[in-house]
Amino acid sequence: MTSNPVILHADNLIAGYLPGINILNGCSMEVRQGELIGIIGPNGAGKSTFLKALFGLVPVRDGSVTLAGEDITNLRADQLVSRGVGFVPQTNNVFPSLTIEENLEMGAYRAHKSFKKQLERIGDLFPVLIERRHQRAGSLSGGERQMVAMARALMMDPQVLLLDEPSAGLSPVRQDETFVRTRDINRTGVTVIMVEQNARRCLQICDRGYVLDQGTSAYTATGQELLKDPKVIELYLGTLGA
Amino acid sequence: MAEATTPDPEVATTATGGGTNLLLQNLFNGVVFGLLLALASVGLSLIYGTTALSNFAHGEMVTFGAVLTWFLATPQPVTVPLVPVEFHIGLPLIPAALLAIAISAALGWVQDKVVWSQLRRRRVGLVQQMIVSIGLSLALVNFIQWWIGGRPVRLTTSIDPRVQYGPISVGNVTLISMAIAITALLGVAFFLQRTRLGRATRAVSDNPALASASGIKVDSIIRIVWVMAAGLAALGGILLALYQQGFSFDDGTRLLLMMFAAVTLGGLGHPYGALVGSLVIGIVAEVSTVWLPPDLKFATALGILIIVLLVRPQGILGKAERVG
Numbered sequence: 001m002t003s004n005p006v007i008l009h010a011d012n013l014i015a016g017y018l019p020g021i022n023i024l025n026g027c028s029m030e031v032r033q034g035e036l037i038g039i040i041g042p043n044g045a046g047k048s049t050f051l052k053a054l055f056g057l058v059p060v061r062d063g064s065v066t067l068a069g070e071d072i073t074n075l076r077a078d079q080l081v082s083r084g085v086g087f088v089p090q091t092n093n094v095f096p097s098l099t100i101e102e103n104l105e106m107g108a109y110r111a112h113k114s115f116k117k118q119l120e121r122i123g124d125l126f127p128v129l130i131e132r133r134h135q136r137a138g139s140l141s142g143g144e145r146q147m148v149a150m151a152r153a154l155m156m157d158p159q160v161l162l163l164d165e166p167s168a169g170l171s172p173v174r175q176d177e178t179f180v181r182t183r184d185i186n187r188t189g190v191t192v193i194m195v196e197q198n199a200r201r202c203l204q205i206c207d208r209g210y211v212l213d214q215g216t217s218a219y220t221a222t223g224q225e226l227l228k229d230p231k232v233i234e235l236y237l238g239t240l241g242a
Numbered sequence: 243m244a245e246a247t248t249p250d251p252e253v254a255t256t257a258t259g260g261g262t263n264l265l266l267q268n269l270f271n272g273v274v275f276g277l278l279l280a281l282a283s284v285g286l287s288l289i290y291g292t293t294a295l296s297n298f299a300h301g302e303m304v305t306f307g308a309v310l311t312w313f314l315a316t317p318q319p320v321t322v323p324l325v326p327v328e329f330h331i332g333l334p335l336i337p338a339a340l341l342a343i344a345i346s347a348a349l350g351w352v353q354d355k356v357v358w359s360q361l362r363r364r365r366v367g368l369v370q371q372m373i374v375s376i377g378l379s380l381a382l383v384n385f386i387q388w389w390i391g392g393r394p395v396r397l398t399t400s401i402d403p404r405v406q407y408g409p410i411s412v413g414n415v416t417l418i419s420m421a422i423a424i425t426a427l428l429g430v431a432f433f434l435q436r437t438r439l440g441r442a443t444r445a446v447s448d449n450p451a452l453a454s455a456s457g458i459k460v461d462s463i464i465r466i467v468w469v470m471a472a473g474l475a476a477l478g479g480i481l482l483a484l485y486q487q488g489f490s491f492d493d494g495t496r497l498l499l500m501m502f503a504a505v506t507l508g509g510l511g512h513p514y515g516a517l518v519g520s521l522v523i524g525i526v527a528e529v530s531t532v533w534l535p536p537d538l539k540f541a542t543a544l545g546i547l548i549i550v551l552l553v554r555p556q557g558i559l560g561k562a563e564r565v566g
Contacts (some may be wrong), residue, residue, distance in 0.1 A: 053454070065491040081457035089455065097512075097561070098441065106445045107436070110457040112438060138561060156457060 004032040005068075007191055008054070008160055012063040015053040022061065023049040025215040029193075031160070036186040037193045038223065040236055047114040047195040048090065050212060051162050053088045054082055054193070067160070082110055086158035088158035090165045093149035096138030100129050103137050103148050107155030115155075122151045125184065143174035147181070154185065161185065165196040167201070179205050199236040203227045211236075243306070250369025258327055263409035264408030268528045270410045276524025277423040278485060282478030282494075283429055283501035283518040285471025289560035291447035291511035292467050295358070295366055298375040300475060300501060302382035303346065307476025309386055310342035311335070312395050323388045335398055342474045350472025354465050362461070364480075379495065388489040394488040402487075410435040426477060430470070434513050443467060447511055500540060503547045518558050522546065 008031040014042060016022040023046045031037055039047050052058040054065055056075050065073045067083060074183035077087070095103050108115045123130040126145075128152055137148055146166055153161060166182060167175040175198065183205045186192045202211050206223035211232060226232050286300045313320055315338035319328045357378070358528075361371050385406070392538045402413030434440040446453045454460050483489035501516075506522045508515025523543045530542035550558065 006472050057451075057455075077451075078457045081455065083535040087455045089452065092449055092452060094447045095452065097448050102441050102445075105441060106453065106456045109438075109442060127352060148547065152456060 004034055006030055007033045007068055008193070009066045010050075010054060010063070011055050011065075013050070013059045013060055013065070014062040015049065017049075017058060023058070024053060026063070027053075027212065027217045028063075029210055029217060029220075031191060031193060033159075033191055034186075034189060035191055036183065036205065036208040037191075038199075038206035039193065039195045039212060040199040040202060040209055040220075040226075040232075042235065044210040047212050048164050049215075050217075051087075051193065051195050053163050055085065055162055056158055057087075060095045060237050063104055066224045073193070077111070081156055081158075084156070084159035086153035086156060086161045087140040088146075088149045088153045088161070088163050088166065090168055094137040094140070094145045094152070097136065098146055099136055100140075101133035103152050104129070104133075107152035111156055112121065118155045118157065121157075122154060125181075125188075126151050137214070143170050143177070146170065146174075146178060150181065150185065158190060160191045160193065163192065165195055165197055167196065167198050175201065199232075200227065247521070249506035262406075262411075264532055266409045267528065268532055269525060270412065272525030272528035273521065274412075274416060274420055274485065274524070275528060276521035277420055277427070277479055277480050279424075279497070279500060279504055279524055280427060280478075280517045280520035281423050281426065281481065282475055282497060283504045283520055284427065284513075285467075285474045285549070286501050287505045287508070287511065287516035288443070288467045289471050290441065290505065291359070291513065292464050294511075295375065296372050296502070298372065298498065299382060300471075301494035301498035302379055302386065303350070303472050303475035303494070304482070304497060305386055305489065305491065306349075306382070307342055307346050307479030308395075308397065308489045308493070309491075310345055310392055310476070311339045311480050311483070312390065312397055313326045313399060314338035314341055320457040323385065334432070339477075339480050343473050346476030347357055347469045347473035349469075350468040351465060351474070354468035358468070359461055359465070362464075376520070379498075383492055383495050390491055392491065395491045396488040397483050402484075415484055417521065419485055422477070423481060426474065430474070431514065433470075439466065441465070444513065447513070500543065504542055507547050507550055507557055509557030512557065512561075514557045520549075522558070 001129050005212040009027070010027060013024050014022050015024040016238045020139070027046070027050050039050060041047050049058055051166060052202045053060050056077055060073050064071055067085065072080060072083060072085070095106060098106065104119060105112070105115060108118050109119070119130070127145055129147060137145065140148065150163070163182065164195070166178045179201055182192060182194060194202065203223040203226050208220060209226045211218045211226065221229065227237070282304045284491040286297060289295055289297050289300075299436050313329075314333045315335050315467070319330050321328055358371070359372070361374065402415040403412045404413050424522050434444055442453065442458050443463055443466070446460050449452060450460050453463070479489070479494060482493070500523055504519035505516050506519065507522055508517065508519025523546070526546045527539040527543040534542060554560070
């Protein structure tokens with residue numbers, strides 16, 4: 001993995017929602033092709049903001065984001081989708097009045113000619129969605145919606161998939177499913193960057209984790225190393241060795 | 243063919259009656275009015291759905307269709323305010339109406355390009371945008387009054403003779419108007435349900451941020467919605483002017499409340515809510531005149547709005563979404 005080329009590079013990002021108030025104060029990250037990256041940190045550390053800044057949803061005031069060497073800083077969401085970046089928001093991540101199939105069709109909006117082919121591919125990962133393709137997404141449970149949201153983002157066959165707290169609000173069983181599914185998606189060759197509250201579970205499946213604190217990327221190491229790191233254990237994992 | 247005259251009060255009153263069964267006749271009139279109201283309000287609903295803007299200038303877009311048709315069809319010389327030239331156009335009614343719809347749709351494009359997309363890009367709040375639309379409405383209604391004057395204007399001088407069908411009497415122009423309205427509304431439904439662009443429009447209605455994150459160009463979709471809304475409003479205005487045998491500069495403005503009521507009653511932002519809400523408003527308003535004074539008919543329709551919202555706060559078609 002460490003020999004793979006760098007696909008996404010964030011350099012010293014400074015970003016925020018309101019004028020004059022920065023949430024990110026110099027966040028950097030280097031992601032290699034095929035990696036599964038977890039971003040962890042305490043509440044208010046800027047994890048989700050970091051992900052949104054990568055996807056152009058929060059204006060980047062300084063620093064740069066490059067995708068395979070090309071500058072993508074502050075591009076519009078639809079432009080990033082065309083370049084192979086997918087994003088799954090934490091909440092409001094489906095079109096409730098559209099059917100599951102229509103939700104997936106919207107995911108492939110920019111590549112509608114390959115919709116049928118992509119639908120078959122997604123059907124292998126999420127067979128249940130194909131069975132229930134004519135059901136309205138608004139009638140689904142949180143876990144099912146999360147599945148639709150991930151499948152929608154995968155319809156464009158992205159190189160990089162950004163997941164904002166995919167396990168938030170789900171039951172423990174559904175959370176486990178989500179982590180396993182994220183791992184499966186990553187194994188198909190998609191580079192995944194996920195933000196997670198459930199730091200332990202996230203680090204267990206991650207190739208590498210980034211620890212964010214007060215808007216800066218404090219340090220990075222492999223998931224296994226971070227799980228054993230005394231400081232991480234004290235701050236984010238609670239008890240030792242549990 | 244067409245000229246600016248005051249409608250004959252006799253003709254105007256016979257346009258809403260004449261059948262042998264008062265209840266059935268009024269029910270039928272209600273369906274006619276409901277369909278024409280739906281044409282006018284479906285665009286209002288689409289704009290609200292995709293941008294969350296309550297467009298108070300929508301009524302003038304309805305009047306504008308009738309004004310342009312009159313302008314293009316009247317055989318008399320006509321002028322446009324601030325333009326020092328006299329026009330003698332005098333097109334036949336149907337080409338004039340088609341051209342008026344096309345011009346209105348083009349103005350919908352211009353309106354979004356020049357005003358609304360700029361406000362959205364600068365992240366101007368929705369209340370502020372609504373106030374802008376109120377200002378635009380006032381400016382337009384005064385401009386139209388300046389243009390056509392304060393008296394009612396007719397699109398055609400020919401009288402639509404009423405034909406008796408069982409207990410209902412109706413003119414052929416009204417029947418053709420209904421057919422046009424139904425075709426146009428089915429066209430909108432087909433667009434929303436069966437075309438990729440239409441499904442993307444519903445996606446933008448549901449969640450613009452997610453639509454953008456899916457690769458949909460949200461602003462292009464909204465532009466298309468404005469063009470459709472302006473075209474449909476113009477068509478509604480033309481057919482209403484024919485149905486009511488004339489129109490005034492402020493007809494659209496007075497219709498706006500009914501349109502808002504229809505859209506709210508049907509389910510705010512729901513694509514088919516405007517149709518269902520308009521039919522309910524039209525039927526209630528007309529049927530109520532069987533028992534209540536005609537002056538109260540719109541008040542009765544708004545009373546129904548309150549009752550329905552008390553029972554179904556999301557409107558008739560609006561769906562209560564589960565949270566989380």
